[in-house]
Every structure is written in C-alpha cells, then in structure tokens.
Amino acid sequence: MKFDAKSLVSTMAKFDTKPFVSAMASIMVMRTIKNELIPHELLSFFQCGVDHLSRRFSPQFTVVIEEFQGMARNQVFEAAEAYLGTKATVSAERVTVSKADDHKDLSFNMDRNEEVSDDFEGVSVKWKLICIQVDSSRIRHYDNDSSAVAEIRSYELTFHKKHKNKIFNSYLPYVMEIARQIKQGNMAIKIHSNEYGYWNREPVKFNHPMSFDTLAVDEKLQREIVNDLDKFVKAKEFYRRTGKAWKRGYLLYGPPGTGKSSLIAAMANYLHYDIYDLDLAVVGDNRNLKDLILGMSSRSILVIEDIDCTIKLQNREEDTEASNNGHKVTLSGLLNATDGLWSCCAEEHIIVFTTNHKERLDPALLRPGRMDKQIHLSYCNFSAFKQLAMNYLCITQHELYEKIEQLLGQVEVTPAEIAEELTKDVDATECLQDLIKFLQEKKMIKEEVKNEGNVKEE
Ligand SMILES: Nc1ncnc2c1ncn2[C@@H]1O[C@H](COP(=O)(O)OP(=O)(O)OP(=O)(O)O)[C@@H](O)[C@H]1O
C-alpha cells in the first residue's frame, strides 16, 4: 500500500482526530512492522497525537526553558543553571564541573539528560537538562565557524498540575533570586577605568582587602553608613513607587589619609558592586561622559576622586569650555550625566565623589538629591585607633592605650599616619611606643606653632 502522506496529514488536521490517533497509531505501528513502509511525516503526526493524548490525561505539567530567546540568552535558563548547580552535586548521577576566569569557585552543573529533584514548600519538582544536537547553520546565535554541530539546550521543569500557580508565582522567582545571590557571591569584583571616552575593555580584578570590619572610623558613623547602604539595596520598590532613579550619591570629604578611598573599597566589598573609577581629566566632552555613564552596568559604584582638582567645576554660570581650562566636561554636563533623565537607564548605581576641600565645591553639586549623604572622614579618634591596632597588631588591649587615648585628644593625626607607625616593628609594644613618640612630637610642633602665633599677635 502506498501513502500520500502530506495530503493525509492535512486532511486529518482539519478534523478533531485526536481521540482516534492513539488507535490509528497502534495499527500503523503493526503495519510498519509488517511492511516497513510508513512515511516519516505520518509517523511523526501520530507521535504528536499520542503525546498530546498522554499529556492530556497526565497529572504532570512541564515548563520548557530554552537557553536562547532569539540572539539573547534566556535569563531564566541562566538562573536555572546557577541554581541547579547547587543541587546537582546532591541529587544528579553525573555532573559537570568548570571554572570561569572571573569566578572565585568551581561551578557544578547537571550533565546532559540528567534529572535533578527539588522540593519547594512541600511541592516536588523535577528538572531535566535536554540537549539536542543540530546542524549549526540552523541556529542564529551560534558561531558557525567553530563547529558544524551545535547543541540546543533547554531545561524541562515538571511538577503536578495543581501547583502551577505556586511554581509560577513563588518557585521560579525564588530560583531567580537564589541564582542572583549565587552569582553575586561567585563573581570577583572588578574595577573599571576610563581612557578618553570609553571604559577599558579589560577591567581589573578588585583585590582591595578593606572591609567594614577593618575600616577605622568612628563606630557610630560606621553603623550609619552600613545602615544607609542596606536601606538603599532593599529600596527598589520605594524608588519605583516614588518615581526616583534608583541611585544614591555620597560625598566623602576630609584631609588626605583619613580613609576616603578605603571607605569606597569597603563599600564595594560589602555590596559586591563593581567600581567604575572615572578620571574626568581624560574624558573628551559632556557627550563622552554621558556615554561612559550609560556604559556602566547596574549594581555598580561610580567614583570621581578629588572632584575639586580634576577639573574646574566651581561655577555653573561660567560653564563654558574656555573658562574650564580647556576641558570640555562642564559642571552642568556632570550634573546631567549623574542626575539627568537618562541616568535612570541602569539600576542600583552609587555615585561617590571625594574631595579634600568641600568648601571649594559649587553648591549645585551639594544640593540634596544629588549628594544624598555627606560623610566627613576626619582625624583618628580612640575608637578608630583601636580598630587600627586590631588590624595591624591583633590586640584589643594594652597598658599604653590610656596614654595614646590622651594624646589622640590633643593632636590631629590621620589613620594613614597611625597605620604607618603600627607597621614599623613586629613587636606590638615597640610599635605603640613609636606611636606615642610620634604623637608627642606632633603635640610639640602644634604648641610651638601656637606660641609663635601668640608672639606675633603681641
Ligand atoms: N579609616 C581608615 N581605616 C583603615 N585604614 C586607613 C583609614 N584611613 C587611612 N587608612 C590607611 O591609610 C592609607 C591611605 O588611606 P586612603 O587612601 O583611604 O585615604 P584618603 O582619605 O583616600 O586620602 P586622599 O585624600 O589622599 O585620597 C590606606 O591604604 C590605609 O592603609
């Protein structure tokens, strides 16, 4: 018997033939065995019908999560990959292991066609990684030069139909959130720097060890800063509701060596944000500046150090190229870049300006809403000293502390100066004695200067 498969398939498709498909399929299978003559199209049509019927009566529901959506990677697939990596080592039979250059830890994943079970609030689900090999020319996102065969990957998530709502509304968002946390913990922080109008293609791994545990600032100020950062990170909904861009500006000011750059490092390590260290002096013009800020990723810190020195930004009225020592970035350009409408394009930006001379800044830069928080980093008090002694000498108490506390109340000394004294010797007592000598000398110089002033006045 000969089939005109195409016309048979289209004829059957016009009618609701599904209830008959199963029976027909069995007949055809029998005939196939006898005659080996069933055309491919017809068989796959029956196969579809059988699958459809079995799904209809099955209590299971399956969500297919493909790796690509057009050219872009599907974020749900990426999240599932990261999330299942943590489960695979426990419940899969075979796992793959890899490590990317910018990752701190090994990444595990389920192998092809492996299954992983998971439980969420009493609901059991099954994940399966499906990999199909195809001709690479058929896939748009695939680099055709590298291989003739490509793999189309997808996850199948299967669970009981009655849990559909819970899976869509709670479980999948939960998977996305856990994956975000895993990625955040695994990715090394990077520091980006700019040359002219673009960020360097190869950001450097940020290895600064400073943290809020080692930063020596007044305890109360430190708590205030950490609380502010915590509030900012959790405030997505607040920023959305109030129509504000999700960004926060900090101005760090104080004498050299009081920990402004160290605080930025502690912030980046605490939030796990990349740093974009912007050198305004080499930015061509306002347009370049805008492009640079648009080129930053979300969840990052934009740093402009020594804002008073890099370019002349004092006077907005004189905001012309000529009055700006030939620099084409102007104050209004900078304000627009950090403040303007399009600055909302990315989310979770922290902007930090530092200066040794707050009084030299244009008030426009300090207006509330621009610099949300101004943090004064000042000379070392006793509480900050104790932190430094802990960092460098690993001590919390010493008989010389009383003397040091007294001297710290009489002279102005920066944490950087103290840090230098505490690293001069290996022995803690000798270091503290050196420090006392250093503080006494400072005190003497201060008194001499004061006396000279008094003599002049007389
Ligand atoms: N508050 C601090 N806590 C711990 N270490 C500090 C602190 N301040 C300064 N230091 C030490 O002094 C060094 C210089 O400090 P830092 O670069 O943070 O100062 P700064 O305020 O940014 O100075 P500048 O105004 O010159 O840029 C740091 O590498 C660190 O070792």
Ligand SMILES: [Mg+2]
């Ligand atoms: Mg600095």
